[in-house]
Amino acid sequence: MKPEASSVDKGPGAGRPRDPRIDAAILRAAAELVVEVGYSNLSLAAVAERAGTTKTALYRRWPSKAELVHEAAFAVPPSAVTAPPGDVAGDLRAMMAGARDSFTNPVVRAALPGLIADMAGNAELTARIMERFAGLFEVMRYWVADSIGRGDARADVDPDRLVELIGGATLLGMMLRPGEDLDGDWVERTADIITHGVMV
Amino acid sequence: MKPEASSVDKGPGAGRPRDPRIDAAILRAAAELVVEVGYSNLSLAAVAERAGTTKTALYRRWPSKAELVHEAAFAVPPSAVTAPPGDVAGDLRAMMAGARDSFTNPVVRAALPGLIADMAGNAELTARIMERFAGLFEVMRYWVADSIGRGDARADVDPDRLVELIGGATLLGMMLRPGEDLDGDWVERTADIITHGVMV
Amino acid sequence: MKPEASSVDKGPGAGRPRDPRIDAAILRAAAELVVEVGYSNLSLAAVAERAGTTKTALYRRWPSKAELVHEAAFAVPPSAVTAPPGDVAGDLRAMMAGARDSFTNPVVRAALPGLIADMAGNAELTARIMERFAGLFEVMRYWVADSIGRGDARADVDPDRLVELIGGATLLGMMLRPGEDLDGDWVERTADIITHGVMV
Amino acid sequence: MKPEASSVDKGPGAGRPRDPRIDAAILRAAAELVVEVGYSNLSLAAVAERAGTTKTALYRRWPSKAELVHEAAFAVPPSAVTAPPGDVAGDLRAMMAGARDSFTNPVVRAALPGLIADMAGNAELTARIMERFAGLFEVMRYWVADSIGRGDARADVDPDRLVELIGGATLLGMMLRPGEDLDGDWVERTADIITHGVMV
DNA sequence: GCATAACCGAGACGGTACGTCCTGTCTTTTA
DNA sequence: TAAAAGACAGGACGTACCGTCTCGGTTATGC
Numbered sequence: 006m007k008p009e010a011s012s013v014d015k016g017p018g019a020g021r022p023r024d025p026r027i028d029a030a031i032l033r034a035a036a037e038l039v040v041e042v043g044y045s046n047l048s049l050a051a052v053a054e055r056a057g058t059t060k061t062a063l064y065r066r067w068p069s070k071a072e073l074v075h076e077a078a079f080a081v082p083p084s085a086v087t088a089p090p091g092d093v094a095g096d097l098r099a100m101m102a103g104a105r106d107s108f109t110n111p112v113v114r115a116a117l118p119g120l121i122a123d124m125a126g127n128a129e130l131t132a133r134i135m136e137r138f139a140g141l142f143e144v145m146r147y148w149v150a151d152s153i154g155r156g157d158a159r160a161d162v163d164p165d166r167l168v169e170l171i172g173g174a175t176l177l178g179m180m181l182r183p184g185e186d187l188d189g190d191w192v193e194r195t196a197d198i199i200t201h202g203v204m205v
Numbered sequence: 206m207k208p209e210a211s212s213v214d215k216g217p218g219a220g221r222p223r224d225p226r227i228d229a230a231i232l233r234a235a236a237e238l239v240v241e242v243g244y245s246n247l248s249l250a251a252v253a254e255r256a257g258t259t260k261t262a263l264y265r266r267w268p269s270k271a272e273l274v275h276e277a278a279f280a281v282p283p284s285a286v287t288a289p290p291g292d293v294a295g296d297l298r299a300m301m302a303g304a305r306d307s308f309t310n311p312v313v314r315a316a317l318p319g320l321i322a323d324m325a326g327n328a329e330l331t332a333r334i335m336e337r338f339a340g341l342f343e344v345m346r347y348w349v350a351d352s353i354g355r356g357d358a359r360a361d362v363d364p365d366r367l368v369e370l371i372g373g374a375t376l377l378g379m380m381l382r383p384g385e386d387l388d389g390d391w392v393e394r395t396a397d398i399i400t401h402g403v404m405v
Numbered sequence: 406m407k408p409e410a411s412s413v414d415k416g417p418g419a420g421r422p423r424d425p426r427i428d429a430a431i432l433r434a435a436a437e438l439v440v441e442v443g444y445s446n447l448s449l450a451a452v453a454e455r456a457g458t459t460k461t462a463l464y465r466r467w468p469s470k471a472e473l474v475h476e477a478a479f480a481v482p483p484s485a486v487t488a489p490p491g492d493v494a495g496d497l498r499a500m501m502a503g504a505r506d507s508f509t510n511p512v513v514r515a516a517l518p519g520l521i522a523d524m525a526g527n528a529e530l531t532a533r534i535m536e537r538f539a540g541l542f543e544v545m546r547y548w549v550a551d552s553i554g555r556g557d558a559r560a561d562v563d564p565d566r567l568v569e570l571i572g573g574a575t576l577l578g579m580m581l582r583p584g585e586d587l588d589g590d591w592v593e594r595t596a597d598i599i600t601h602g603v604m605v
Numbered sequence: 606m607k608p609e610a611s612s613v614d615k616g617p618g619a620g621r622p623r624d625p626r627i628d629a630a631i632l633r634a635a636a637e638l639v640v641e642v643g644y645s646n647l648s649l650a651a652v653a654e655r656a657g658t659t660k661t662a663l664y665r666r667w668p669s670k671a672e673l674v675h676e677a678a679f680a681v682p683p684s685a686v687t688a689p690p691g692d693v694a695g696d697l698r699a700m701m702a703g704a705r706d707s708f709t710n711p712v713v714r715a716a717l718p719g720l721i722a723d724m725a726g727n728a729e730l731t732a733r734i735m736e737r738f739a740g741l742f743e744v745m746r747y748w749v750a751d752s753i754g755r756g757d758a759r760a761d762v763d764p765d766r767l768v769e770l771i772g773g774a775t776l777l778g779m780m781l782r783p784g785e786d787l788d789g790d791w792v793e794r795t796a797d798i799i800t801h802g803v804m805v
Numbered sequence: 806g807c808a809t810a811a812c813c814g815a816g817a818c819g820g821t822a823c824g825t826c827c828t829g830t831c832t833t834t835t836a
Numbered sequence: 837t838a839a840a841a842g843a844c845a846g847g848a849c850g851t852a853c854c855g856t857c858t859c860g861g862t863t864a865t866g867c
Contacts, residue, residue: 019833019835019840019841019842020832020833020834020840020841020842020843021831021832021833021834021841021842021844022832022833022834022842022843023842023843023844024832024843024844027843027844043325043326044322044325045322045323048821048822048823049824050823051822058844058845059844059845059846059847060823060824060825060846061826061844061845061846062843062845064824064825065843115325117325118321118322118324118325119322119325121321121380122244122245122318122319122321122322123245124318124380125243125244125315125317125318125319125380125383126243126315126383128384131380131381131383135381159401161397162397162398163395163397163398166374166391166394166395167398169374169377169378169381169395170370170374170395170398170399172373173370173372173373173374173375173376173377173378174366174369174370174373174374175373176373176376176377177369177372177373177376178369180321180325180331181335181369183324183325183326183328183331191366194361194363195363195366195369197361197362197402198362198363198366198367198370198402198403199370199398199402201359201401201402201404202397202398202399202400202401203398203401203402204401219809219810219864219866220809220810220811220812220864220865221810221812221862221863221864221865222811222812222863222865223811223812224812224813227813248852248853249853249855250853250854258813258814259814259816260815260816260854260855261812261813261814261816261856262812262813262814264855264856265811265812268855269855270854421836421837421838421839422837422838423838423839424839427839443725443726444722445722445723448826448827448828449828449829450826450827450828458840459840459841459842460828460829460841460842461831461838461841461842462838462840464829464830465838469828469829470828515725515726517725518721518724519722519725521718521721521722521780522644522645522718522719522721523645524718524783525643525644525715525717525718525719525780525783526643526783528783528784531780531783535781559801561794561797562798563794563795563797563798566774566795569774569777569778569781569795570770570774570795570798570799572777573770573772573773573774573775573776573777573778574766574769574773574774575773577769577773577776578769578773580724580725581731581735583724583725583726583727583731591766594761594763594766595766595769595770597761597763597802598762598763598766598767598770598802598803599770599798600802601759601801601802601803601804602798602799602801602802603801603802604801619814619815619816619859619860619861620814620816620858620860621816621818621857621858621859622817622858623816623817623818624817624818627817648848648849649848649849649850650847650848651848658818658819659818659819659820659821660820660850661817661818661820661851662817662818662819664850664851665816665818
């Protein structure tokens with residue numbers, strides 16, 4: 006049995022079904038532990054123990070620490086912008102705040118640096134993790150097209166670059182401030198530059 | 206003997222002096238190996254072996270893998286902008302290209318994700334690595350103040366946010382493209398947004 | 406359901422009857438595999454797979470690896486001496502050759518050392534395996550009594566010791582020669598000593 | 606560093622020397638544990654723990670459980686016959702008792718079945734273990750030649766078969782009696798048969 | 806000139822985590 | 837009920853790395 010990246014169904018099939026409580030217990034244990042000890046000090050044996058199960062059950066579900074932690078950290082993918090009204094400055098500030106909130110989540114914050122390290126040189130893992138954020142790019146493309154259509158944004162604004170700017174600044178800002186969070190002022194000042202960069 | 210973060214001189218002192226060729230050989234070996242196998246698969250024993258020396262000599266010089274690789278990767282700190290004339294668009298494009306060039310260096314690219322992981326939760330290491338980039342923030346502050354003074358930049362542009370936007374977008378852009386580099390068009394499109402965000 | 410040591414019938418009973426072809430397939434697979442990979446490397450999952458069935462069916466029939474292999478190896482219990490005429494030297498040589506033939510069987514040879522190991526500290530298993538050889542002691546007692554009666558054997562020959570000498574020498578001789586077999590000369594020379602030890 | 610079968614010296618060499626107390630502690634722990642839990646339940650991690658060291662140190666010294674236990678059990682090789690006077694019956698009885706004493710040693714008794722299993726199919730290990738008993742065959746050859754020379758033994762007695770008979774009967778006798786020992790009567794009765802088999 | 810201090814190589818040390826394997830049991834669907 | 841499939845707990849395996857240490861032996865300086 007090759008482990009599925011996530012514990013998805015694989016047809017009804019025969020055999021004893023996996024106990025879904027074990028899935029949940031492992032994810033919960035991984036989330037707790039990664040916050041407590043950090044990604045690199047996170048041992049899969051410790052996760053299994055806290056989840057009240059064994060390494061065997063864990064490896065049956067996830068092929069690596071990265072896949073497990075990735076799923077534990079991003080159980081709910083970050084949403085870009087929920088309310089899409091026509092206010093460029095407000096929307097960008099909301100996106101910025103959303104990115105800040107996603108990355109500031111304790112589990113994400115503890116897991117992200119390690120995940121980044123494991124992703125490097127593992128294109129497959131990178132792709133799987135990144136597809137979770139694919140929606141963000143899609144939403145941004147619609148938003149930019151809409152803003153241009155309304156005459157609020159310059160015609161040559163590249164939406165993919167915009168995602169990279171917002172996400173990258175948040176990522177780097179978080180890394181530069183171990184211990185502390187990104188406050189409202191930070192969001193304001195960063196969104197301000199981007200807003201002027203987008204507006205017509 | 207506590208090892209010095211880098212192999213700086215510590216007075217004449219007595220005793221046999223360190224062989225500087227070993228310093229160089231270790232740094233070279235570390236740079237080569239981190240590119241070949243990646244940060245997490247980099248073993249200090251392997252570095253010592255390729256350098257033709259031993260772990261003992263290595264640990265005498267650097268206290269940890271992170272410190273060693275950090276020094277191997279950033280032997281020359283990245284310069285922000287060399288020619289500082291009064292062209293906002295040109296300057297920002299040059300800074301963007303400079304960041305791109307720094308992060309695209311094979312050794313940096315191979316080492317950075319792992320360094321980020323080791324930095325998390327190690328504020329001391331973070332500080333030491335970050336001080337290498339302190340000059341960037343300083344230069345940016347001067348550049349912004351100058352541009353504002355010339356009436357080319359808006360008065361409320363925050364230079365620190367600007368550094369985070371440029372560096373973060375470059376970092377994230379690199380991470381999203383394992384294998385490929387950031388081309389001129391990428392630099393152009395990203396710098397374009399920032400430029401409009403800065404200009405008055 | 407406790408499994409029976411061997412797959413004996415347990416009355417007609419209710420429910421679906423066991424498929425006897427599975428019994429045979431498992432025993433054949435166990436015999437083949439123990440020769441190929443040795444006792445300690447023999448996994449019950451592999452036996453089940455080669456037999457075209459599953460561990461469930463296997464464990465329903467035999468409670469442990471030792472019981473299964475024991476039955477696979479000693480499907481036919483070794484006979485002591487088939488023709489019982491009154492020739493001490495000839496009979497002992499025949500017994501010696503019989504022991505040699507039993508232990509030289511490839512399956513027995515591959516299985517025996519592991520079985521010995523599993524028997525140690527498991528008196529119940531030891532008893533079950535040993536009762537398969539109980540007939541040998543019985544036959545030997547008759548044979549010795551008969552030989553003494555005919556005046557061919559000394560009166561104080563202990564038949565149980567005789568069995569241990571013959572079996573033990575064969576066992577040890579086999580162990581000392583991994584790869585090769587015990588030839589006719591070996592049988593001759595060993596039987597010679599015992600014969601003189603028995604004869605009046 | 607390939608582990609040496611036994612922790613023999615390998616020249617003066619460089620590097621930190623092995624701590625001989627660790628060798629001793631491991632052997633002692635292995636001897637104790639094999640008696641307590643049996644060979645198959647003996648885990649190398651448990652041996653290391655009881656010895657107050659780690660698996661690493663253990664694997665540095667012995668390549669396998671068999672090699673370690675073999676050395677722990679046969680720290681002193683069994684001597685064949687110490688007093689070699691010219692009494693065939695007495696000498697053989699002494700040899701028999703010596704074999705009995707060797708195999709009855711608690712450590713040997715606990716270790717032997719498992720060792721036998723591991724030896725099977727590992728000719729190299731078999732050879733290494735057997736060479737420890739090579740002296741026995743040598744001594745027996747001298748003893749037989751001497752006895753023949755004195756006219757006490759028949760000329761065609763094969764000394765190697767004699768070793769196999771004595772050792773084999775003891776081995777098998779021990780295996781057939783889990784829990785109990787081989788008593789003086791057993792030695793007497795078995796030696797009696799062999800003595801008559803040898804004497805002229 | 807010779808002691809001292811720090812270097813160098815080699816490699817063992819305690820410790821920890823890894824990912825795999827196997828055993829014997831249990832739980833499910835299907836026959 | 838049995839059969840097939842496969843998950844489950846538990847635990848050993850042998851390997852790899854880390855960062856420290858203990859050696860014997862080698863340079864430099866500095867008294």
